[in-house]
Amino acid sequence: MRIAVDAMGGDYAPTEQVRGAIEAAKLDGTEIILVGVEERLKEELSGYDIEGLPITIVNASEVIGMDEHPAFAIRKKRNSSIALSMDLVKSGEADGVVALGNTGATVAAAIMKLGRIPGIERPAIACPMPNKEGFSLLLDAGANADCKPLHLLHFAIMGSIYMEKIQRIKAPSVGLLNIGEEPGKGSELYINAHKLLRESDINFIGNIEGRDIMAGKVDILLCDGFVGNVILKFAEGVGATIFDILKMEVEKSPLAKAGGALLKPSFKTLKKRMDPAEYGGVSLLGVDGVCVIGHGNSKAKAVYNAIRAACQGVEGNVVNAIKNYITHLGDGMGDE
Amino acid sequence: MRIAVDAMGGDYAPTEQVRGAIEAAKLDGTEIILVGVEERLKEELSGYDIEGLPITIVNASEVIGMDEHPAFAIRKKRNSSIALSMDLVKSGEADGVVALGNTGATVAAAIMKLGRIPGIERPAIACPMPNKEGFSLLLDAGANADCKPLHLLHFAIMGSIYMEKIQRIKAPSVGLLNIGEEPGKGSELYINAHKLLRESDINFIGNIEGRDIMAGKVDILLCDGFVGNVILKFAEGVGATIFDILKMEVEKSPLAKAGGALLKPSFKTLKKRMDPAEYGGVSLLGVDGVCVIGHGNSKAKAVYNAIRAACQGVEGNVVNAIKNYITHLGDGMGDE
Numbered sequence: 001m002r003i004a005v006d007a008m009g010g011d012y013a014p015t016e017q018v019r020g021a022i023e024a025a026k027l028d029g030t031e032i033i034l035v036g037v038e039e040r041l042k043e044e045l046s047g048y049d050i051e052g053l054p055i056t057i058v059n060a061s062e063v064i065g066m067d068e069h070p071a072f073a074i075r076k077k078r079n080s081s082i083a084l085s086m087d088l089v090k091s092g093e094a095d096g097v098v099a100l101g102n103t104g105a106t107v108a109a110a111i112m113k114l115g116r117i118p119g120i121e122r123p124a125i126a127c128p129m130p131n132k133e134g135f136s137l138l139l140d141a142g143a144n145a146d147c148k149p150l151h152l153l154h155f156a157i158m159g160s161i162y163m164e165k166i167q168r169i170k171a172p173s174v175g176l177l178n179i180g181e182e183p184g185k186g187s188e189l190y191i192n193a194h195k196l197l198r199e200s201d202i203n204f205i206g207n208i209e210g211r212d213i214m215a216g217k218v219d220i221l222l223c224d225g226f227v228g229n230v231i232l233k234f235a236e237g238v239g240a241t242i243f244d245i246l247k248m249e250v251e252k253s254p255l256a257k258a259g260g261a262l263l264k265p266s267f268k269t270l271k272k273r274m275d276p277a278e279y280g281g282v283s284l285l286g287v288d289g290v291c292v293i294g295h296g297n298s299k300a301k302a303v304y305n306a307i308r309a310a311c312q313g314v315e316g317n318v319v320n321a322i323k324n325y326i327t328h329l330g331d332g333m334g335d336e
Numbered sequence: 337m338r339i340a341v342d343a344m345g346g347d348y349a350p351t352e353q354v355r356g357a358i359e360a361a362k363l364d365g366t367e368i369i370l371v372g373v374e375e376r377l378k379e380e381l382s383g384y385d386i387e388g389l390p391i392t393i394v395n396a397s398e399v400i401g402m403d404e405h406p407a408f409a410i411r412k413k414r415n416s417s418i419a420l421s422m423d424l425v426k427s428g429e430a431d432g433v434v435a436l437g438n439t440g441a442t443v444a445a446a447i448m449k450l451g452r453i454p455g456i457e458r459p460a461i462a463c464p465m466p467n468k469e470g471f472s473l474l475l476d477a478g479a480n481a482d483c484k485p486l487h488l489l490h491f492a493i494m495g496s497i498y499m500e501k502i503q504r505i506k507a508p509s510v511g512l513l514n515i516g517e518e519p520g521k522g523s524e525l526y527i528n529a530h531k532l533l534r535e536s537d538i539n540f541i542g543n544i545e546g547r548d549i550m551a552g553k554v555d556i557l558l559c560d561g562f563v564g565n566v567i568l569k570f571a572e573g574v575g576a577t578i579f580d581i582l583k584m585e586v587e588k589s590p591l592a593k594a595g596g597a598l599l600k601p602s603f604k605t606l607k608k609r610m611d612p613a614e615y616g617g618v619s620l621l622g623v624d625g626v627c628v629i630g631h632g633n634s635k636a637k638a639v640y641n642a643i644r645a646a647c648q649g650v651e652g653n654v655v656n657a658i659k660n661y662i663t664h665l666g667d668g669m670g671d672e
Contacts, residue, residue: 131577132577132580132581132584142515145515145521145522145523145524145526146523146524177566178566179478179481179561179562179565179566179569185481186481186562187481187482187562188481188482190481190562209566209569210565210566210567210568210569210570210571210572210573211569211570211572211573212573213570213573213574214570214573214574214577215573215577223566225515226515226522226523226526226563227562227563227566229515229546230513230514230515230545230546230559230563230566230567231546231566231567231570232546233515233545233546233547234546234547234549234550234567234570234571235546235570235574236546236547237546237547237548237549237550237551238549238550238571238574239578241467241468241550241551242575242578242606242610244468245468245606245609245610246602246603246606248468249602249605249606250599250602252602253601253602255598256598256599256601256602258595258598259594259595259596259597259598259599259602260595260598260599260602261595262591262592262594262595262596262598263586263592263595263596263599265589265592266582266585266586266588266589266592266595266596267582269585270578270581270582270585273581274578274581
């Protein structure tokens, strides 16, 4: 398994990228291609004993910053670490790519370099959303702010294949995130998507509501990229707010303070379970290659998890499974 | 102050409705008109000493259930408690209405009976969303699944007036809930709404993201009714999920169990502060009358809070303030 890692993207690049990559090479024997400014990477690697580890470097003279305009930056910086990482997958020198920097630029680079899977108009970001039991897959988590009903159907198909191949869930259940349970509820987009989903052969259980998101009711939480992105970021923020308010309450009484101290380990576990960043990044589904996008603030462990997620994507052969499904979906349906 | 209370709507109607109404009459001297099946209400009232309290009954022979189709039910059941409650406001016999049943039917009845404020195409549901400091006003929380940019501008105006008149916040800040902070981010609706908001004279601070919802960054969280409803229900559910996971963690260790016991009062306060239902219901803004909608599972205290919220709406003269603002907004702008 050969994974190209964009070593220059993210808040702690390349230090944490290199550390996470070394872990993956050491623990799992994953072949790592670090893509970035060669000198900088060599310097970083010199701090570790990496003899015998399958780690190579591909030099990239340019880096795309977190604040740069995605499509514009990708077109302008042809030798950026993210663009060259994608090139390695396209040419077959790598089996998958892991990026932790500018999400928009990563999506733009993947679409431009790897291309879309034929029949899929819009690739989607699939993100693990923690719940009581484990996690559901939320998609689209932000790649497409404006969607058509057919896009939502494609997201549902891609999410189902992902959960089947990677999480080994047979006929994973799909819930359409909506503002009411009845089929006629919601905006025009959701009413029409509901109809398409009912007619499809995925395991569509109908509409679900906001209160079901973390209840673990379904394997796949289906929505457009605008709603998905708001939900994802809300989930990231709500935990922090709840802890802040609880802290304020606890400070008011010595007894509660003592209780808070005793509960510290439980809080820590809870915080970890609730943090989407713990799940090793999000997957870009619908492009012709395996692409995992980690959180910009990833430390070594998150980088390692993202590399592992990419390996799972390659092993599960998700890309080919999507290709096959879409090809057999029906004449012209994917071409609208 | 005379408030019409639809005494038949909600999970615990009319028992809790009557109890909450008696509290409002007793504590605040609010004149209450209970609208519902007369016999049932008399029976309920007979359990209390209400001598001298300003409580009257208006008989309504029909009731709209929680599962009935809103517009259809309103047209069919002309003598429903919700329809007659609205009639009382329209005729001037009541200053405002409180309803706790079928939200869709309440919105439909308000629009049909009270009418829209001229220039406001779409009334919106304004809902308090708790945060660290107090609450922000989220709107639209679910009245309009499909919106145009102008609707969002109107929601922002109505929310600003509400926060100024009721919460006495000068020039309340408005944040547009979006998937990025830059002006060009988001779906077509949000990109165009952003432009309209920038040109308006409300205190628009720009886009905010999901993680800002509970951070108390703005006074008004602006979004379409689809996004708002998903967010609202997610917020209702996420607290419960977090407590469930924490409980599971706490059960694993005796020390943590002891800590959990000591923290019980803090958890209780937290749960209360996080519960949107504690804030006395949501306000329907944009109709020509004061209308507060309480949660279907409201108990007496929530009914009392909803009645108080209606009184505040009347005292704050929110409806007239919106009328005046919209009239002076500019030629034809409200007529698109």
